[in-house]
Amino acid sequence: MAHTLSVSRGFTGALLAAAALASMALAGPEDPQGRAGGEPPWKSRRSDMLDKMGGLAESVLAEQSREPVEPPDLDDAAAAAFAAAAAEARPLLEDAYVHAGRTITVPDDFETIQTAIDAAAAGDVVVVRAGVYYELLTMKDGVKLISDDAQDGDEVVAVEDARLRLPRRALRTILDGSRSQPSSHGMIDFEPGSGRRTIVDGFTIRSLPPQDHHVPGHAHGLNVRGASPVIANCLIMGNGSTGIGNHVVFEDQSAPMPERDFRHANIKHEASALIYGNVIRDSLGLAIGCNHFATPFVLGNEMFGNDDSKLGGAPTPAIGAKHGARPTIVGNVIHGNPGGGILCKTGARQGAHPIDRPPRPRIRSNLVYANGTTMPGIACAGAGTTYEPAEVVGNRVYDAGAVGIGASEKSVVVITGNIVARSKGIGISVNGAVVPELSRNGIREPGGPGIAIVQGAAVREMKGNAVQGASGPRFIVRGGTVREPAPGSGTRGADK
Numbered sequence: 001m002a003h004t005l006s007v008s009r010g011f012t013g014a015l016l017a018a019a020a021l022a023s024m025a026l027a028g029p030e031d032p033q034g035r036a037g038g039e040p041p042w043k044s045r046r047s048d049m050l051d052k053m054g055g056l057a058e059s060v061l062a063e064q065s066r067e068p069v070e071p072p073d074l075d076d077a078a079a080a081a082f083a084a085a086a087a088e089a090r091p092l093l094e095d096a097y098v099h100a101g102r103t104i105t106v107p108d109d110f111e112t113i114q115t116a117i118d119a120a121a122a123g124d125v126v127v128v129r130a131g132v133y134y135e136l137l138t139m140k141d142g143v144k145l146i147s148d149d150a151q152d153g154d155e156v157v158a159v160e161d162a163r164l165r166l167p168r169r170a171l172r173t174i175l176d177g178s179r180s181q182p183s184s185h186g187m188i189d190f191e192p193g194s195g196r197r198t199i200v201d202g203f204t205i206r207s208l209p210p211q212d213h214h215v216p217g218h219a220h221g222l223n224v225r226g227a228s229p230v231i232a233n234c235l236i237m238g239n240g241s242t243g244i245g246n247h248v249v250f251e252d253q254s255a256p257m258p259e260r261d262f263r264h265a266n267i268k269h270e271a272s273a274l275i276y277g278n279v280i281r282d283s284l285g286l287a288i289g290c291n292h293f294a295t296p297f298v299l300g301n302e303m304f305g306n307d308d309s310k311l312g313g314a315p316t317p318a319i320g321a322k323h324g325a326r327p328t329i330v331g332n333v334i335h336g337n338p339g340g341g342i343l344c345k346t347g348a349r350q351g352a353h354p355i356d357r358p359p360r361p362r363i364r365s366n367l368v369y370a371n372g373t374t375m376p377g378i379a380c381a382g383a384g385t386t387y388e389p390a391e392v393v394g395n396r397v398y399d400a401g402a403v404g405i406g407a408s409e410k411s412v413v414v415i416t417g418n419i420v421a422r423s424k425g426i427g428i429s430v431n432g433a434v435v436p437e438l439s440r441n442g443i444r445e446p447g448g449p450g451i452a453i454v455q456g457a458a459v460r461e462m463k464g465n466a467v468q469g470a471s472g473p474r475f476i477v478r479g480g481t482v483r484e485p486a487p488g489s490g491t492r493g494a495d496k
Helices: 013-026 041-053 074-093 113-119 168-172
Strands: 103-106 125-128 131-133 137-139 144-147 164-167 173-176 188-190 199-201 204-206 222-225 230-232 235-237 244-247 267-269 274-276 279-281 288-290 297-299 302-304 319-321 328-330 333-335 342-345 362-364 367-369 378-381 390-393 396-398 405-408 413-416 419-421 428-431 442-444 451-454 466-468 475-478 481-485 491-495
Touching: 074 274, 074 297, 074 328, 074 333, 074 367, 074 396, 103 113, 113 125, 113 137, 144 168, 164 168, 168 173, 378 390, 390 405, 405 413
Parallel strands: 103 125, 125 144, 131 173, 137 188, 144 199, 173 204, 188 222, 199 230, 204 235, 222 244, 230 274, 235 279, 244 288, 274 297, 279 302, 288 319, 297 328, 302 333, 319 342, 328 362, 333 367, 342 378, 362 390, 367 396, 378 405, 390 413, 396 419, 405 428, 419 442, 428 451, 442 466, 451 475
Antiparallel strands: 481 491
């Protein structure tokens, strides 16, 4: 089913083996005398024994759920994701599309898009008629770049291989980089300091020349460096680097890398783009990268086929956040990316004064499915703080190539209300991380335990989690702690 978004313009192998052996040892013949709910008595006894072997305190076990886990089908899950994105985007778009200036038309008034942008002032709209334009653009603050809506241009139509539908005008108004040479210039750059009334709406943006996005000085399909524009209703495809890259601009941006000051206090221009309702596919890199304290709103996009494995090393995920980034990632549909779904990590040390804050993502209501055979669906490594935990809330993660959802490397992450189905590994892995709340998650048919809490991990509250179809214990605690509930209400300090 297609959907439309519119705007007004480690876990260890040893534990897995132990769980499998325990499952085999406790298996028994099926008892034809079923019990309430259809579960044979022997199966219930076996499940109880496995749970006890998992190491979770009985008082915490009693707080978990035995309800069946019913993952929504892909159509329903995608519809719910896009609805969540629309609700999140609405207040951010209230004033963005205000038209307070002239309308300039390409090619009627100017032959090229860039000359029209150069002639425009803040508040002006540059309307681009259908056609293929072989240009690399630089946007100015307050200028709106919008494809022409003539001849039913605002009618939403199917996009090949995508669930998300786009306006017809986006598919017939094309920016093409195939005649350019690799450089630090993307298909579209934004003037540093550009704000929310700087808009790119309704284009196919394709064919930035191939380059290695791991090497400093590379371009992205769209370079959002020190800018906070709206990017909406676009098909961003086949670019030879990351689709959209987000970074702040520092005061010493032009200094040599070894001398740079990457601390938060040295930011000159913030980067808080609204990236809404785009299809981003077949990039030689990530679909969207969030680096260097960027705070973008990544809402209601569909991302697939983004793959940089030909560059060597492990492929990168569809969405990445590192170096202190603080993205809001809501209601996206992410599938078919070999490097996994959403990955947040600290990032390598850079400069004389390195990044001084961890990434703090807000990851809510996304549908993440079938992203490679070896990578997690959603993972946080070194993300979040005690005062501002990362959030992984209300996501649907299906057919992950490793763990469904992972928290590791001293991350501080709230993990609630997610559904994880058919992960190749553990459903939810908490490995050396702190989870203030691990509640109301549903895990179905994981390749290991439903939830594993290991290697110094600490869970402060754990309630209402349901696991169905695990081959071993539903929950495993090895070298981690889970705070037990106090009698009656609240929690008590003794950890298991």
